[in-house]
Amino acid sequence: MVGSGRRVGIADVAALAGVSVGTVSKALNGRGAMRDETRARVRAAADELGFAPSAVARSLLSGRTFTVGVITTDSYGRFSIPVMRGAEDALGVGEMAAFLCDSRDDPIREQHYVRTLLARRVDGIIVAGRRTEPRTPIGHDLPVPVVYAFARSADPDDCSVVSDEAEGTRSAVEHLLKTGRRRIAHVTGPQSHASAALRASSAVEALEEAGTPLVGDVWFGGWSEAWGRYAVRAMLKAHPDVDAVFCGSDTVARGVTDALREEGRSVPHDVAVVGVDNWSLVAEACRPPLTSVDLNLEAVGRRAGELLLAAIDGRPSPGVHSLPCRLVVRDSSAPPN
Amino acid sequence: MVGSGRRVGIADVAALAGVSVGTVSKALNGRGAMRDETRARVRAAADELGFAPSAVARSLLSGRTFTVGVITTDSYGRFSIPVMRGAEDALGVGEMAAFLCDSRDDPIREQHYVRTLLARRVDGIIVAGRRTEPRTPIGHDLPVPVVYAFARSADPDDCSVVSDEAEGTRSAVEHLLKTGRRRIAHVTGPQSHASAALRASSAVEALEEAGTPLVGDVWFGGWSEAWGRYAVRAMLKAHPDVDAVFCGSDTVARGVTDALREEGRSVPHDVAVVGVDNWSLVAEACRPPLTSVDLNLEAVGRRAGELLLAAIDGRPSPGVHSLPCRLVVRDSSAPPN
DNA sequence: CTGAAAGCGCTAACAC
């Protein structure tokens, strides 16, 4: 990239090409009719000067900025990142640029960003969250469309895109049943966490329906490896015949796997382990590598971007859009034979 | 946040307040002299309509957008994220909004983003990278200032902000020596990786100077836990009397720690372990928690933001700006006694 | 103390 170090305007191009500014505009935008020679001369002049039309001036006229705001609540953490990446993919197609705003879970900060974004005349806003609890909407009756990604809005009329965690949980349970497991336990995060509660109830339900109820109670605790290790040691005392542990997250699953090995149980021969998140960093470092439910966060972000583009285009899709998860099978759940 | 659902302009406010647009502008911006009553009336009208002046129109006039571009090469990975967070902190002070561009290590994509950002008339650009190898600059003689963060520019006249990895390495080695270790080994990533090579040579040098040369050769390999486990097992055979392992990253260190424990060596009683990155996720999950060199990425980003603001303000600071690291001591390097 | 008018860089009508 070579720049002149100075801003060059359409007037400079016009002067160099020996035509008027109107002609330059038409020539470069392929509009109106004109001699090929003229168009070529203008193009050459623009290239020579490295002219790039000001998006600012253009926006003022068109009323569109081709810019969206992305508000994330969790400092680009492990959930927002893939969501943002997917959103960026979709928005790129519409030639949109994204303002990134990290609200750091502070409502004051968030409102500040909303105001800033509206003042900058963004065409739309994506709100990406870390928790799956329905969240307070960023505003009512805003002048631009808003799409919530991963963390749905508490207002069901808002447009939200989420992972279908219940479906993901069922697919994990069915996988364990299909590979011959019958004594399945569940270790997960805090009961107060919506995702932990939902995954637990979905797992219990799926197992009931299959006629092989959960072994013992749900082990609610924290999202750490330490909790996974602690819980599985206690569980082995109460239910030594367990043959599979479904975990609410990959970190918990890693703790569970480590403790099982240290207690002399072979994974997957004696006990299968399945996690949730498919956080490759954790799942692949596990010994053996961990089977896990992928929440398809990138797809959630992409969908959010697509729905936002459509809404900007006058085709809104209110309501909750639920996307399926994807079970990624690795060695930790291979059949026991 | 409540919006009208419709865009309201300065003319609407003027009509409601019964004054001219010029007066509204002055009233809201606190410029010029006018009766208090008039100013209050205008303010009330603006509030009632929820008026927010268009940053677009304002930019067209002022020639400034109060917007910067942040180009990241690694999909908001674990290095870019803290850098971006720090940059955002600094830029927020200047009321700057940031366009986020993920080049995904693709030069074509990167050039596309540079053009887009310039067309949008950003006031400056920050380039954040993942690798510490000097990188090809994004352009020469661009019309706006550019600051490189973490990954320095190959052009020494460009402004770059980096972590002082050599200093960080020395602080880790000195810490081990101070706590009584004398037989120190080094396990790290691929030799072809600039960070691995630099950290290794700095460690070797620091140990030479202290009169306690490195035990054996540097163990170059990969950045994985598996490599850490493999290397330490081989090392224990060759040098069973090693009493500390300095690792090129936290993941390697975690593998090293796990294998030491499994081989019956107590950490830190028999062998101390120190990593680099202070990636809390890994360092805190380690058994015992890992002492690690923090690269202060957030500070690097913050500094980059500050330098960019200064450059935009006409006070550029060309050259490489090196920031110190910070040793975070945890249990894995407690004295042996 | 307030209003009218010019102009930021560009596009889209309409003249010529």
Place this chain on the structure above:
DNA sequence: GTGTTAGCGCTTTCAG
């Protein structure tokens, strides 16, 4: 085919 002009929403002179 090409040039001229008005105007996007705002700030800033300069009159009144």
